[in-house]
Amino acid sequence: MATANKFDRINRWLTLGANIGVVLGLIILIVEVRQNASLMRAAMEADKNAMLANIELSMASPATAEAWAKSVHTPEKLTDAEIRILEAHFVAVMLQWDQLFQMQSIGLVPEERVERHIRNSAPFYFGSAFAKNWWRSENRGWEGTQMMSVAGPVVERLDERFLEKRLNALRIDGGHPLTEDVDTPPKTQTDPVVVSPDLYRVLFENQHIRVVEYAIAPGEHDNPHTHPPKFMVVLASGRLKIDIGNGETIISEEKTGAAKWTAARGLHTAENIGDTTVRVLLVEPKSAQAAEDATP
Numbered sequence: 001m002a003t004a005n006k007f008d009r010i011n012r013w014l015t016l017g018a019n020i021g022v023v024l025g026l027i028i029l030i031v032e033v034r035q036n037a038s039l040m041r042a043a044m045e046a047d048k049n050a051m052l053a054n055i056e057l058s059m060a061s062p063a064t065a066e067a068w069a070k071s072v073h074t075p076e077k078l079t080d081a082e083i084r085i086l087e088a089h090f091v092a093v094m095l096q097w098d099q100l101f102q103m104q105s106i107g108l109v110p111e112e113r114v115e116r117h118i119r120n121s122a123p124f125y126f127g128s129a130f131a132k133n134w135w136r137s138e139n140r141g142w143e144g145t146q147m148m149s150v151a152g153p154v155v156e157r158l159d160e161r162f163l164e165k166r167l168n169a170l171r172i173d174g175g176h177p178l179t180e181d182v183d184t185p186p187k188t189q190t191d192p193v194v195v196s197p198d199l200y201r202v203l204f205e206n207q208h209i210r211v212v213e214y215a216i217a218p219g220e221h222d223n224p225h226t227h228p229p230k231f232m233v234v235l236a237s238g239r240l241k242i243d244i245g246n247g248e249t250i251i252s253e254e255k256t257g258a259a260k261w262t263a264a265r266g267l268h269t270a271e272n273i274g275d276t277t278v279r280v281l282l283v284e285p286k287s288a289q290a291a292e293d294a295t296p
Contacts, residue, residue: 035047059089072163075130090134091126101146116153119198126155127197128160157201165194190267192225203281212282216240221271227264231283235260239274254278 058064067082070087078086097118103109126135135155142148159165171189193200193212199222204211216222218238234254242250245267251272272278 002187029066044258064089069167071130072128072167074150075128078130086130088132090125090131090138093121094138094142094151097151098147101150104146106292115150115154118154119187122151122154123158123162124166125196127158127166128164129160131163132156132158132160154198158197159193161202162194162197165191169194189228190225192222192227195225196222208286210284210286212284214280214282215277216270216272217277218272218275218284222269224267224269226267227282228284229262229264231282231285232259233281235277235281236277236279238272238276240278241271243269243271254280 009029059068064085067078067085070078070082097114100109100114104111104114126132132155133159139148139152142152192214193202199220200216200217201215202210202215203213212236213246216238234256237254237256240252240254242252244250251273
């Protein structure tokens with residue numbers, strides 16, 4: 001009996017030891033899997049960044065830069081050869097996005113990061129009438145994929161004049177604030193459609209008026225910008241924190257249906273601190289802006 005009890009205790013200890021070994025083996029396996037995932041993520045991130053760098057370097061070549069500038073300002077004058085050059089770059093950008101979708105599918109990056117990257121980069125490649133027209137021509141080839149379901153709506157919302165406006169904004173001429181008399185306060189405008197194209201979309205514009213839709217999801221914030229005098233209508237309510245600089249902030253409770261006229265607003269940012277997407281329609285009469293600029 002004593003011998004049997006002894007063997008029973010030994011057996012229990014051996015079973016316990018085997019179970020501990022299995023647990024330790026699983027822990028080691030989990031650590032290795034995580035390490036491998038981190039290494040794979042780093043490698044794919046490096047490939048993605050290298051691809052983007054190659055796109056930018058290629059765009060800087062004289063022939064490509066000339067074709068790109070022509071596509072922004074005078075797309076009707078593009079030659080077949082120039083269109084082919086631009087197509088190659090558009091495809092490269094889409095392949096870079098597709099790599100992010102692959103990283104998302106295997107759990108290396110979250111969906112939100114993929115969408116944010118596309119929102120931030122899309123305007124600088126597809127923010128022209130020519131580029132958006134090319135994008136639409138490719139829809140059939142990407143139908144039913146994340147490219148169309150995620151990137152498609154982002155590209156469709158882009159202002160077709162984004163790149164044109166951005167180039168104009170980067171130029172320094174005789175009327176630029178840097179060249180004005182130091183005693184004269186410069187009147188500078190930072191267009192939210194240009195600096196935050198993923199949040200602001202031009203619905204209509206002519207020589208008299210511009211209509212802009214503004215949509216900001218919970219947790220999102222726009223880049224520093226200004227507003228001309230405008231009429232605004234809240235389409236979907238929510239809560240915004242407005243940073244007006246110098247450490248001052250305003251909490252704005254936006255109510256659906258609220259409508260009001262507001263004066264020009266200086267440089268500021270807005271952050272959605274609520275749990276609903278805020279949507280606002282901004283109507284900017286250009287005559288009001290002209291009148292304010294003419295005021296001494």
